[in-house]
Amino acid sequence: MPDDAQADRARDRLNALLIVCVLAIASVVIAFLGAAPTRVSASEVLGVARTPGDAAFIASHRGGGATAPENTLPAVGAALAAGFDYVEVDVALTSDRHPVLMHDATVDRTTDGHGALAALTLAEVQALDAGTWFDKRFAGTRVPTLEEFLDVLGASGHRAIVEFKGVWDATAVTSAIGDVIARDLESRVAISSFDARTLALVAAASEVVPRMLILKHIPDDVVRAAGEAGVRGIVVDRKAVLSRPEVVAEVHRAGIRIIVYTLNRDSQWDAVTDLGVDGIVTDAPDTLAEWQQAASGDAG
Numbered sequence: 001m002p003d004d005a006q007a008d009r010a011r012d013r014l015n016a017l018l019i020v021c022v023l024a025i026a027s028v029v030i031a032f033l034g035a036a037p038t039r040v041s042a043s044e045v046l047g048v049a050r051t052p053g054d055a056a057f058i059a060s061h062r063g064g065g066a067t068a069p070e071n072t073l074p075a076v077g078a079a080l081a082a083g084f085d086y087v088e089v090d091v092a093l094t095s096d097r098h099p100v101l102m103h104d105a106t107v108d109r110t111t112d113g114h115g116a117l118a119a120l121t122l123a124e125v126q127a128l129d130a131g132t133w134f135d136k137r138f139a140g141t142r143v144p145t146l147e148e149f150l151d152v153l154g155a156s157g158h159r160a161i162v163e164f165k166g167v168w169d170a171t172a173v174t175s176a177i178g179d180v181i182a183r184d185l186e187s188r189v190a191i192s193s194f195d196a197r198t199l200a201l202v203a204a205a206s207e208v209v210p211r212m213l214i215l216k217h218i219p220d221d222v223v224r225a226a227g228e229a230g231v232r233g234i235v236v237d238r239k240a241v242l243s244r245p246e247v248v249a250e251v252h253r254a255g256i257r258i259i260v261y262t263l264n265r266d267s268q269w270d271a272v273t274d275l276g277v278d279g280i281v282t283d284a285p286d287t288l289a290e291w292q293q294a295a296s297g298d299a300g
Contacts, residue, residue, distance in 0.1 A: 038208070040187045042232040045159070045210045046257040047085075052276040055292040057085035059161055060285040061262050062103060069134040070110060071101035073144050073152060080156040084285045087158065091146050092165040097172045098122040099146035103165070109133070111143065118166070146176055150183050159188045161235075161259075161281075163214065164198050173201035177209055192235050203230060212259070216240065218247055223254045233257035233278070238268060241275065248275045266291050 042049075047057055062070035064079030064087065071089055079087045090103040095118055107113040107120065111128040122145070131141025146162075153160050164173075180189050191202050192212040199211055210232040218240045219225045226234055234251065238260050241247060251258050259279035260272050269280060269291055282288050 039230075040208055040210050040232070042210075042255055042257050044187050045190050046233050046259075046278060049252045049255075049257065050276045050278050052274055054273070054276060055296060056260075056273060056277050057279045058285050058288055058292075059086040059088040059259065059279055059281040060084045061088050061281050061283045063087055063089050063101070064285070066283050066285075069131045069138050069141055071103060071144075072130055072138070072141050073148065074131070074138060074141060076144075076149060076152055079285065080152070080158050082286065083158075084289070085159065086161050086279070087153070088161040088163070088281055089149060090163045090165050091149075091176070092117055093168060093172055094122045094125055095119055096121045097169070099172065099176050100125055101144050101146070101149055105166070107143075147179050150179055150185060150189075153188070154183045154185055159190075161190050161192055161212070164191060164193045164195070164202070166198075167195055168198045168201060170201050170204070173198065174205045177202060177205040180209055181206065190232065199229070199231075214261075218244055222247060223250055223256065226251065226256050227254060231256070233259055235259045235261055235281070237261065238263055238272065241277065242271060245275050248277055252276070263288075270295075 050056060060079035063072060063075035065075055067078045068075035076087055076089065089101050091099045092102045093099055100122065102110070102117050104110065106116050107125065107128060110133060111130045112132065113128040117125065125143050128143060129140060130143045131138025180186060186206070186208045190210040190212050192214050193199050194214045199213070202209065202211055211230065212233040212235050213226060213229060213231050214235040216237045218236060222234065233256060236258060241258070241260055248258055257278040259281060260277050261281040263269055263272065263280050263282055264284045269288060272280065280288060
């Protein structure tokens with residue numbers, strides 16, 4: 001419906017503005033309290049800016065949900081072993097405010113349990129089977145905690161995009177970012193979110209750990225929005241980028257990286273690669289890697 005679409009865009013614009021305002025305030029507070037530590041550059045965490053036709057980096061969606069149960073350690077392990085540039089995971093909070101890997105608001109689809117994740121304690125979530133729904137070979141697989149994921153990531157030498165789902169409180173954010181810092185992963189983990197308040201809390205907890213805005217629609221002045229928010233990249237819906245292709249060059253000139261989600265077909269990969277996007281989140285990382293190799297002329 002046209003009216004619904006307009007309302008949706010208005011909400012996205014309002015959320016983007018809120019992100020800018022709240023994060024700008026957080027930056028001022030941090031600067032007032034003391035000199036900010038050296039921040040991780042866009043190149044350090046997301047690589048050099050691509051040009052049209054360059055291969056984008058590959059982010060394996062939900063850990064590696066095509067080969068193992070999504071957002072579980074078997075999925076993450078498979079993606080890391082395959083050597084993809086990034087593993088992308090979703091992290092949400094239990095009722096007792098522990099971060100665990102889970103995409104949905106409820107546990108029904110990916111476990112043998114029922115109900116909202118936010119209504120279950122960590123102990124209750126860890127008692128669930130998160131593997132049988134995918135394949136009997138994964139029976140008994142558990143929902144991992146953020147700490148367990150970070151331990152695996154740290155040992156791998158690879159990088160991650162971690163989406164904080166829902167609304168987080170200061171205590172939970174500070175604890176989670178502390179876990180990242182304790183493992184010396186500041187330059188290997190980028191925190192992404194749709195939620196303005198959550199990103200503001202991440203900024204307050206650490207000016208070093210990179211942040212990324214997730215946008216369904218692109219604000220008119222996305223460079224200003226991203227710059228004032230202090231983010232290193234934006235994660236954007238494919239249709240939004242294709243409807244405004246000049247945005248890729250705009251953000252690159254500002255030193256910002258652009259990642260597109262979630263693309264699973266060669267026609268989709270071809271279109272955004274031609275624009276020079278920096279990263280592609282996909283459920284088919286193996287196939288994308290093969291496609292990129294063939295496109296570069298290195299196949300065979």
